[in-house]
Amino acid sequence: MSTVxxxxxxxxxxxxxxxxxxxxxxxxxxxxxxxxxxxxxxLEIQEGEFVTIMGPSGSGKSTLLSILGMLDGxxxxxxxxxxxxxxxxxxxERARLGKENVGFVFQQFHLLDDLxxxxxxxxxxxxxxxxxxxxxxxxxxxxxxxxxxxxxxxxPTQLSGGQQQQVAVARAVIAEPRIVLADEPTGSLHWKQGExxxxxxxxxxAEGTTIVQVSHDERVAAFGRRVIEIAxxxxxxxxxLV
Amino acid sequence: xxxxALRQLGRRAGLSVVMIxxxxxxxxxxxxxxxxxxxxxxxxxxxxxxxRLVNLGAPGPKWGSASCGIAGDCQxxxxxxxxxxxxxxxxxxxxxxxxxxxxxxxxxxGTATPATGMLVSGAYFDVLGVRPAQGRLLTPADEPRVGEAxxxxxxxxxxxxxxxxxxxxxxxxxxxxxxxxxxxxVAPREFFGTVWGRRPRLFVPLSMRWLMQPTxxxxxxxxxxxxxxxxxxxxxxxxxxxxxxxxxxxxxxxLNEVEAPLNTGMPPAMLEQFRRRAITLDxxxxxxxxxxxxxxxLTLLLGVTVLVLLIVCAxxxxxxxxxxxxxxxxxALRASLGASRGRLAGQLLLESVFxxxxxxxxxxxxxxxxxxxxxxxxxxxxxxxxTISVGRESLLFAAVAALGTVVLFGLAPALYATRADLxxxxxxxxxxxxxxxxxxxxxxxxATVQIALSTVLLALAGLFxxxxxxxxxxxxxxxxxxxxxxxxxxxxxxxxxxxxAELFDxxxxxxxxxxxxxxxxxxxxxxxxxxxxxxxLSVDRLAHAAGADTDASLSMVSPGFFRTLSVPLVAGRDFTxxxxxxxxxxxxxxxxxxxIDPTLPIDELTTVRRTVQENVYLDRLVAILSGGFAxxxxxxxxxxxxxxxxxxxVQRTREIGLRLALGATPQALxxxxxxxxxxxxxxxxxxGLAAAVALGHGVGALLYGLVGYDPAVLTAAVATLCAxxxxxxxxxxxRAARVAPMEAxxxx
Numbered sequence: 001m002s003t004v005x006x007x008x009x010x011x012x013x014x015x016x017x018x019x020x021x022x023x024x025x026x027x028x029x030x031x032x033x034x035x036x037x038x039x040x041x042x043l044e045i046q047e048g049e050f051v052t053i054m055g056p057s058g059s060g061k062s063t064l065l066s067i068l069g070m071l072d073g074x075x076x077x078x079x080x081x082x083x084x085x086x087x088x089x090x091x092x093e094r095a096r097l098g099k100e101n102v103g104f105v106f107q108q109f110h111l112l113d114d115l116x117x118x119x120x121x122x123x124x125x126x127x128x129x130x131x132x133x134x135x136x137x138x139x140x141x142x143x144x145x146x147x148x149x150x151x152x153x154x155x156p157t158q159l160s161g162g163q164q165q166q167v168a169v170a171r172a173v174i175a176e177p178r179i180v181l182a183d184e185p186t187g188s189l190h191w192k193q194g195e196x197x198x199x200x201x202x203x204x205x206a207e208g209t210t211i212v213q214v215s216h217d218e219r220v221a222a223f224g225r226r227v228i229e230i231a232x233x234x235x236x237x238x239x240x241l242v
Numbered sequence: 243x244x245x246x247a248l249r250q251l252g253r254r255a256g257l258s259v260v261m262i263x264x265x266x267x268x269x270x271x272x273x274x275x276x277x278x279x280x281x282x283x284x285x286x287x288x289x290x291x292x293x294r295l296v297n298l299g300a301p302g303p304k305w306g307s308a309s310c311g312i313a314g315d316c317q318x319x320x321x322x323x324x325x326x327x328x329x330x331x332x333x334x335x336x337x338x339x340x341x342x343x344x345x346x347x348x349x350x351x352g353t354a355t356p357a358t359g360m361l362v363s364g365a366y367f368d369v370l371g372v373r374p375a376q377g378r379l380l381t382p383a384d385e386p387r388v389g390e391a392x393x394x395x396x397x398x399x400x401x402x403x404x405x406x407x408x409x410x411x412x413x414x415x416x417x418x419x420x421x422x423x424x425x426x427x428v429a430p431r432e433f434f435g436t437v438w439g440r441r442p443r444l445f446v447p448l449s450m451r452w453l454m455q456p457t458x459x460x461x462x463x464x465x466x467x468x469x470x471x472x473x474x475x476x477x478x479x480x481x482x483x484x485x486x487x488x489x490x491x492x493x494x495x496x497l498n499e500v501e502a503p504l505n506t507g508m509p510p511a512m513l514e515q516f517r518r519r520a521i522t523l524d525x526x527x528x529x530x531x532x533x534x535x536x537x538x539x540l541t542l543l544l545g546v547t548v549l550v551l552l553i554v555c556a557x558x559x560x561x562x563x564x565x566x567x568x569x570x571x572x573x574a575l576r577a578s579l580g581a582s583r584g585r586l587a588g589q590l591l592l593e594s595v596f597x598x599x600x601x602x603x604x605x606x607x608x609x610x611x612x613x614x615x616x617x618x619x620x621x622x623x624x625x626x627x628x629t630i631s632v633g634r635e636s637l638l639f640a641a642v643a644a645l646g647t648v649v650l651f652g653l654a655p656a657l658y659a660t661r662a663d664l665x666x667x668x669x670x671x672x673x674x675x676x677x678x679x680x681x682x683x684x685x686x687x688x689a690t691v692q693i694a695l696s697t698v699l700l701a702l703a704g705l706f707x708x709x710x711x712x713x714x715x716x717x718x719x720x721x722x723x724x725x726x727x728x729x730x731x732x733x734x735x736x737x738x739x740x741x742x743a744e745l746f747d748x749x750x751x752x753x754x755x756x757x758x759x760x761x762x763x764x765x766x767x768x769x770x771x772x773x774x775x776x777x778x779l780s781v782d783r784l785a786h787a788a789g790a791d792t793d794a795s796l797s798m799v800s801p802g803f804f805r806t807l808s809v810p811l812v813a814g815r816d817f818t819x820x821x822x823x824x825x826x827x828x829x830x831x832x833x834x835x836x837x838i839d840p841t842l843p844i845d846e847l848t849t850v851r852r853t854v855q856e857n858v859y860l861d862r863l864v865a866i867l868s869g870g871f872a873x874x875x876x877x878x879x880x881x882x883x884x885x886x887x888x889x890x891x892v893q894r895t896r897e898i899g900l901r902l903a904l905g906a907t908p909q910a911l912x913x914x915x916x917x918x919x920x921x922x923x924x925x926x927x928x929x930g931l932a933a934a935v936a937l938g939h940g941v942g943a944l945l946y947g948l949v950g951y952d953p954a955v956l957t958a959a960v961a962t963l964c965a966x967x968x969x970x971x972x973x974x975x976x977r978a979a980r981v982a983p984m985e986a987x988x989x990x
Contacts, residue, residue: 071984108987
């Protein structure tokens, strides 16, 4: 059902990857020594892929995701995004690269409770200096596309978990990122709601958005086409789903 | 519950200590000011049933000489014969008494010291209901005839200091102003007479006045020499109105039948007024004193400390609220285990009670230190004449204030923290349900109130500081630097006018020879000491209209007086030795005086600069205290603001991390925090400014050379507060900009 692909076994004709990690390592000082979270991570992700990172709790999945999302610059090794380095650059430069290319979906939805659905959708645009008129138009379009127009003036606490995650996905893509990183996107939902969210992500992927998600649920992983398994900070396996 | 409350406070020991320290500062300052306020404006005389005492006043025209002092203005004095008439024929009061202050040179066992003495009528102690500490007090029997009562009662403190509290002092002889008086007794420890702000060491019969003040002409039968202050004691159940009607019937009779006929030459309209004069009766429980005119300043300063205390309350409420938010889940869990809301609120309130108790206890040393500071910036006479301590009433005040603060700072947080929605807490959303918009809003409102209060206090302090600066800049018309003044009263030691003149001459000559002394001069009225000597005068070849006011202030001065003070003369020349007619002269240094006459005490040796400063001591006191309290208030408000913002950043860590993940720049997050504080400032400062302008208008009479809405002062207050607010916001803003997004998103 799946094949293990070694990095050095990649055909030379493969287009330049969107993401290329080389020997990425991450550790924290602990009791006078170091505790390793990620070890010698080598990884390439092409544009348009739908990748699931799997592994037990504490294996380093979320840390890897935050490095991929350019939220964490404190790591060793190299991280190239679209041929541009995300390692050894200033926080500002890395944040800019992330802002231009990455959208996030979180397990806990992380909507802002004090803002309405529409206002939550507006946040990423407001941070990208998009003109007010265009922002309004994009928010309206997104509400329409995700079929949540009727909920635009509600606050997150007035929505179900599934609806909140729906809004969170809409918010992740509203700024038209090239890649969406999802950390356990269905982890706080029951399966019916989770399935709907995964359908959404699959649709987005079909439209060209690269998706990288973290999950430990095989049903969720099945929506993607590639699985990277991590244990104790090492990549154990990298397989394609057929 | 008790143990739980203590454990909770102990668990967050640092925060508890911060709250107790803030409470101690606020309560301590307020208690100290209340102690002063109570001593000056509330504490009754330590006598029997002080509420039954009434002070007599005699407003209206007075034809003759008047000598009034700090017990009250010249509307409150009677002539000696009038007082004796009223006393003898009194049916209005259970008893009435009179008194007058005098300066004494006291010689005992070869040493001479200056002292304040009180001339009191024989019934004085009896009317007050005071009992002796030693021997006996004065009685009407001590005043058989004028000048025949050679007895004296010592104040308790003088008995302690001068006689080592020796019971054998009674019966000994004391020389007061050259008269040998027998000590008959000692007044009780807490009794210092009825004039607040004066601590007489001696009580001498009123009829001894002309022996105690030998320079004064004898006026025991002169109805136009006014100098006796009088008070009476109402009979039980007698009203002031009844006493007034009764005493005025008597007074009117004496005025019309005895005194009016003596006023020959008084214009008819004035005579008519004279005949219609009536005695006023004022509450006498606090005694009599002109110094009580400081009530506005004291009320103001007490108000200022109350504002400081309110800021402290707001700070503590805010901190407790923050803690309540953090404990939302705990509260919900307790509720799920069956605790009622009342019980939970009770537990939180109990913690507040502990805090308040600890704060109240810790406030006592703060209050004592504040009082010490008050005395350090007060002039000598305040230090000498007042004992202000944190007494029973002040402790009661502190306890009540502490209880009040518990309600203020403990109740709202207790209600908020126990409002947790159980369901949402179990779902792990405690921070949202309990610490949501309303709590944060309430804390922001508290911080906004603090900004407003600080604005008021800073503006007021600025006004008083500016006023003091204006006072200090006033041109006194003389050079007061390098000028030292002192006074001697040789007449009280029995010097004749001729010998006095010789003495002054000699003092002046010898002082002029002291190295460093450039000029010496003397005057009969102390320089710039708020003293005056008035007398009628006539100018040669200038006729007066009948009834014209010929009263004028004058001072007798020595040759070189104007040169010594660097006072330029508008016309003419300074006095020279050729102008001497044996007028009293004086000047300089204790050693010189001691060399001339060792029994002559020197009084009030000070620099003139200091005298000038003491003249405006009240302005200085208000400026320094209000400035100090405003600084404390602003610091506390800054701490409060910092706490609110810092906690807000901690609470919003998840949100801040999320915003970073969604593309916010660190600058945008700094701006977010600054906007939050900016909004509070934009609301709080104008409110504070409006209140400051209103208050400034109210205290306009206390300001010199500026109006209560002085734009420069208000601008400076706002600028200071802006800097403080920005300072308080700096760290939280920086912390917000440095939040690590992934950690924040895992933060619960």
